[in-house]
C-alpha cells in the first residue's frame with residue numbers, strides 16, 4: 001500500500017481485478033436528472049489500493065454503489081461496463097449481484113452502525129456472515145469469528161464476541177465491520193470514508209490495519225475519501241473525481257509530485273499541514289455543480305483559475321498528460337501538454353464527439 005513499494009510492482013501481463021469502462025449512473029428525480037457518475041473508466045489490480053478523491057457530491061459513493069449493485073431507485077446504470085475478474089456485472093439480477101457481494105467484493109461504510117445490528121452480539125453477526133459466505137457453523141464458526149476479530153486487532157476477542165455493538169468504541173466497531181467484510185473472504189474491499197467519523201489517532205490505526213490486511217491477503221482496496229491527506233497515506237494510485245467525471249488518474253507519487261489538473265492542484269493546496277504557519281488554508285471557491293446534462297464544456301471551468309474561452313465550448317476527455325506518459329491522464333484542455341493549445345483542444349474535440357454513446 002505504501003506508494004514507494006507498490007508503484008514499482010510489475011503489472012505487465014497482469015489482469016485487473018476490476019475494470020470500469022465508460023460507466024454512467026443516472027438519478028431521475030422529480031426535479032431533475034442527475035448524471036451522478038458520467039462516463040468514468042478506471043482499473044484496479046490485485047493487491048493495490050486505488051483512492052477515489054473529490055469534494056462532496058462528486059459521485060464517489062454512487063461509483064461504489066454501482067459496483068456493489070446497490071444503486072437504488074430513482075437511479076440506474078445507463079451505460080458502460082463493470083468487469084469483476086473478467087465478468088460484466090452490469091445487467092446482473094439482484095440475486096446474482098448478491099452472490100458477488102458475498103463472494104468477491106465487500107464494502108465498509110462510513111458509519112459502522114449502518115452495518116451492525118444493535119440487537120445481536122458482534123460474534124453472532126460475524127458468524128452469520130461466515131455461515132452465509134463460507135458455510136461455517138457451530139464451534140468452527142465461533143473459532144473463525146474469534147480469529148477474524150484478532151486479525152483486525154480487537155484484544156480479548158474470545159470475550160468480546162459475546163458483546164453488543166454499543167459496548168464497542170467507534171474505532172473498535174469499525175474494526176468489527178471490517179472483520180465482517182473479511183468473513184466473505186473478498187478479493188476487493190470497497191471502503192467509503194471508513195475513517196471520516198473517527199478521531200485522527202484511531203483513523204491512523206484503521207489505515208494501518210487495512211494496510212496489514214492487504215499485505216496478508218493480497219486484497220485489492222478501493223478507498224473513497226474527500227481527504228487528500230488520507231489518500232497520501234493509503235493509495236497506490238488515485239482517481240480524482242469532479243461532478244461525476246474522473247478528471248485525473250495517476251500513481252500517488254505522480255499525483256502529489258506533479259499534479260496536472262487544476263482541480264487536483266486546488267485540492268492539494270487545501271491539505272492542512274502543508275503550509276507555512278499563519279498561511280490561510282486555501283479553498284477552491286464555489287461548489288461542485290450538479291451534473292444534469294451531457295456536457296459540451298468543462299464542468300470545472302467556472303471555478304478554474306486556468307480556464308480559457310474553449311473550456312466553455314469543448315468537453316475535455318481523459319488524455320495522457322504528455323505523449324510519453326501512459327499512466328497519468330487528465331481530462332483538461334491543457335493536455336497533452338506537449339501539444340500547442342489549439343492542437344490539444346482539437347484532440348479533445350475529436351475524441352469527445354467521436355466517442356460511443358455519450
Ligand SMILES: Nc1ncnc2c1ncn2[C@@H]1O[C@H](COP(=O)(O)OP(=O)(O)OP(=O)(O)O)[C@@H](O)[C@H]1O
Nearest residue numbers: 027034036055056057058059060061062063226290
Ligand atoms: N438516491 C439518490 N437520489 C437522487 N440523487 C442522488 C442519490 N444518491 C446520490 N445522488 C446524487 O448523486 C450525486 C453524487 O452523490 P455521491 O453520494 O456519489 O457523492 P460523493 O462524492 O460520495 O459525496 P460525499 O463526499 O458527500 O459522500 C449528488 O449530486 C447526489 O445528490
Ligand code: NI
Nearest residue numbers: 060061062192
Ligand atoms: Ni459519499
